[in-house]
Amino acid sequence: MTDKAPTITVETAVAAPADTVYGLITDLDTMAQFGEEVTAMKWAKGNAGTVGSVFRGSNRNGWHRWTTTCTVSEAEAGRAFAWNVSRLGQPIARWRYEVTPTADGCTVVESMWDRRSSLLKSTAHLLTGIRDRVGANEEHMRVTLERLKARAEQSA
Numbered sequence: 025m026t027d028k029a030p031t032i033t034v035e036t037a038v039a040a041p042a043d044t045v046y047g048l049i050t051d052l053d054t055m056a057q058f059g060e061e062v063t064a065m066k067w068a069k070g071n072a073g074t075v076g077s078v079f080r081g082s083n084r085n086g087w088h089r090w091t092t093t094c095t096v097s098e099a100e101a102g103r104a105f106a107w108n109v110s111r112l113g114q115p116i117a118r119w120r121y122e123v124t125p126t127a128d129g130c131t132v133v134e135s136m137w138d139r140r141s142s143l144l145k146s147t148a149h150l151l152t153g154i155r156d157r158v159g160a161n162e163e164h165m166r167v168t169l170e171r172l173k174a175r176a177e178q179s180a
Contacts, residue, residue, distance in 0.1 A: 030120075030135035031158055034165040038173045040180035042123045042130040043102045048176055049121045049132075050105050052079055058171040060164040061085050061152075065094075073099050081109070088152050092116060108139075115139040129180070132172065134165050 038045055048054050050072035052065035061083045070077025074096065081092040090111065098106035098120065106120035118137040123130050138158060 028137070031138040032162045032165060033133060033135045034162065034169055035131060035133045036169045036173050037126065037129065037131050038176050039129040040176035042125040044179055045130055045132055045172065045176045046102045046105065046121075046123050048172060048179075049123070050099075054175070055168075055172075058168045058175075060167055068093075070096070072096070072105065073101065075099055079107075083152075085152055090152060094119075129177075132169060134169055136165065 052067065052072075056062050056065045062081055063084050064082040065079050068078045068080050075098065077096040077099075079094045079096075081094055083090050083092065092109045092111050094107040094109050096105075096107050097118065098104050102123065104120065104122050106118065108118050109116040117139050120135045122133040122135070124133075
């Protein structure tokens with residue numbers, strides 16, 4: 025877990041079972057389709073059900089391209105999936121999805137903790153092309169949850 029509140033939290037109600045939604049969240053190929061910057065996510069070690077598993081993320085914003093290493097930090101089937109992101113050994117972020125069953129399906133909460141150093145915060149735009157990373161991530165999270173909701177409800 026973490027010792028402070030998330031930098032960003034976005035939530036949506038989904039008219040689909042929690043297990044269906046969790047299955048989509050932990051399917052890297054599917055989640056890569058929902059993202060605004062991510063172009064691919066591939067397992068490097070382990071799988072979605074195992075804390076400590078590692079996947080690589082490939083990202084793009086215009087001509088800017090970069091990769092990240094993601095280590096699963098939480099994997100509670102049907103309920104929560106989280107990972108820590110690093111680049112070249114430097115902490116970048118923590119991402120977490122929490123799925124809570126409701127009478128009509130479930131609620132999905134996506135949270136992000138910005139873990140970049142001050143230096144990285146001031147220079148990351150050179151790599152990514154985005155000066156307001158927190159603002160961009162919040163918008164991207166909303167889009168991701170809209171796409172997740174649409175796919176899950178189509179499957180339900």
